[in-house]
Amino acid sequence: MKKEILVVDDQPGICMLLTDILTSEGYHVETAKTGKEGLDKINNSSFHLLMIDYKLPIFNAFEVLRRMEAENRIVPTILMSGMTEDDIREKEDCSKIESVLSKPFNIHEVCKLVKATIG
Template structure:
């Protein structure tokens, strides 16, 4: 059975790129455009990994993670951002954040990181 990854990003190009890369690596990928949509999907279905952009409409990444944790969902998470310093500061409270991925990212780095987290 394929491992499921949820990608939450309001930039369609990022979602398409990551979907193509990770589908080719053998994962089942779903996407969401807003923090709210991502939260709804991650709390209603089982994912092995959440890849979420820091700045999103409605809820940012850490609001989604806090709300996930309140509902008992502890999906392993990669936060993606072009402003990593701010993200790393806010990340200190979130134990299920495995990594902060700096945009723009290297495709091989993404593949290696996902494999290291969920196999």
């Protein structure tokens, strides 16, 4: 059975790139363009991994994580951002995040990070 990954990013190019990369690695990938759309998908399906952009329309990544926690939905999460990990950790409680993937990212780094997180 393929592991399910949800990619939430408002940039269609990022969603397409990650879908192509992760599908070729044997994962099943779904995408969402907004935090709200991502949250709806999380509430209606089961995912092994959430890859979510920090800045999103409607709900940002941390609002999505807060709402997931309120619903008792725990999904390993990789945060994607143009900011550095230190900048994000200064602003937000990152205890719900497995790791931060800085944009622009290296394709090999993405694969390594996903494998390390969910196998």
